[in-house]
Amino acid sequence: MTLKNPNNNLRLAFAGSGPYAEPIFESLVEKFDNLTLITKKNEPLGQSVKTTKPTVKILAKSRNIPTFEIDGKSDLLKAVQKIKPDLVVVSSLGVIITEETLKIPKYGFINIHYSLLPTYRGTAPVQSTILNGDKKTGFVIQKVMQGVDEGDILYQQSISLDGSEDSVTLRNKLLNLASQKIENVIIDYIQGKITPKKQDRAKATYSKIIKKSDGLINWSESAETIERKVRAYTPWPSTYTFWNGKMLKILKAEVLNENSKEEPGIFLKINQVYGIQTGKGILIVRKLQLEGKKAMTAEEFIRGYRNIVGSILG
Numbered sequence: 001m002t003l004k005n006p007n008n009n010l011r012l013a014f015a016g017s018g019p020y021a022e023p024i025f026e027s028l029v030e031k032f033d034n035l036t037l038i039t040k041k042n043e044p045l046g047q048s049v050k051t052t053k054p055t056v057k058i059l060a061k062s063r064n065i066p067t068f069e070i071d072g073k074s075d076l077l078k079a080v081q082k083i084k085p086d087l088v089v090v091s092s093l094g095v096i097i098t099e100e101t102l103k104i105p106k107y108g109f110i111n112i113h114y115s116l117l118p119t120y121r122g123t124a125p126v127q128s129t130i131l132n133g134d135k136k137t138g139f140v141i142q143k144v145m146q147g148v149d150e151g152d153i154l155y156q157q158s159i160s161l162d163g164s165e166d167s168v169t170l171r172n173k174l175l176n177l178a179s180q181k182i183e184n185v186i187i188d189y190i191q192g193k194i195t196p197k198k199q200d201r202a203k204a205t206y207s208k209i210i211k212k213s214d215g216l217i218n219w220s221e222s223a224e225t226i227e228r229k230v231r232a233y234t235p236w237p238s239t240y241t242f243w244n245g246k247m248l249k250i251l252k253a254e255v256l257n258e259n260s261k262e263e264p265g266i267f268l269k270i271n272q273v274y275g276i277q278t279g280k281g282i283l284i285v286r287k288l289q290l291e292g293k294k295a296m297t298a299e300e301f302i303r304g305y306r307n308i309v310g311s312i313l314g
Contacts, residue, residue: 025060028089139156155181215239
């Protein structure tokens with residue numbers, strides 16, 4: 001068999017689970033032959049006893065790629081000890097990697113992080129980028145260390161933002177870019193063509209851990225702030241308020257830099273569109289979803305719930 005990369009003896013492992021791991025793994029499958037998958041065991045879907053088989057596992061089986069299923073950090077250690085990889089690529093694994101495990105591969109572990117480190121270390125860099133209204137972001141491929149996203153940077157790429165991105169579209173864009181670059185970064189790194197760059201710890205910032213309660217709208221905030229939350233918290237925890245005792249999700253919105261005479265939280269009709277007065281500006285609602293109902297455009301919603309106009313939300 002002719003190997004697809006120039007490093008004939010490279011033993012590569014990929015450690016990841018879930019949809020955000022899939023594009024990276026698919027890219028490695030196409031580029032490297034001597035590949036092993038490490039992934040989490042099937043997990044129950046919500047309250048159901050049914051389990052789901054990750055796409056990475058299905059792909060690995062179809063290509064006869066050896067697969068190790070793990071439950072936690074001790075399982076990960078045992079898998080890496082058995083595989084003895086030269087390098088491990090990590091993406092959305094959700095398992096702590098101990099110092100003992102990190103020392104096993106000759107070239108260590110590398111990870112893809114979706115911000116321009118040292119900005120937004122932690123678990124929610126994409127959401128933080130949108131919440132703060134940043135004009136650019138990017139991804140880095142870095143060495144994995146024990147500290148949270150403190151590893152040396154091997155590669156980074158930035159992109160400009162136009163302010164329309166939500167967490168799904170932005171993460172997918174960064175994922176696709178990273179999956180296109182991962183092969184060359186791996187090869188250049190193990191051939192010594194990349195000098196790892198240390199991060200400036202003094203400039204480090206951290207993304208907060210997102211909770212369900214973060215999605216609850218405070219109508220005293222500005223329309224700009226709330227609109228950013230709508231995009232950042234798509235699809236979870238979503239951005240929501242309450243009307244007639246039921247949760248009302250705001251799924252798509254725009255900012256109108258005008259104010260009515262109404263107090264924050266009042267649902268309005270303005271020039272044939274619908275919106276909500278905020279602490280500063282009006283949030284024009286384009287798509288929303290009432291608890292127990294399907295998602296609708298504002299116009300569709302109003303046809304069934306005309307009495308919402310003039311109501312106060314919250």
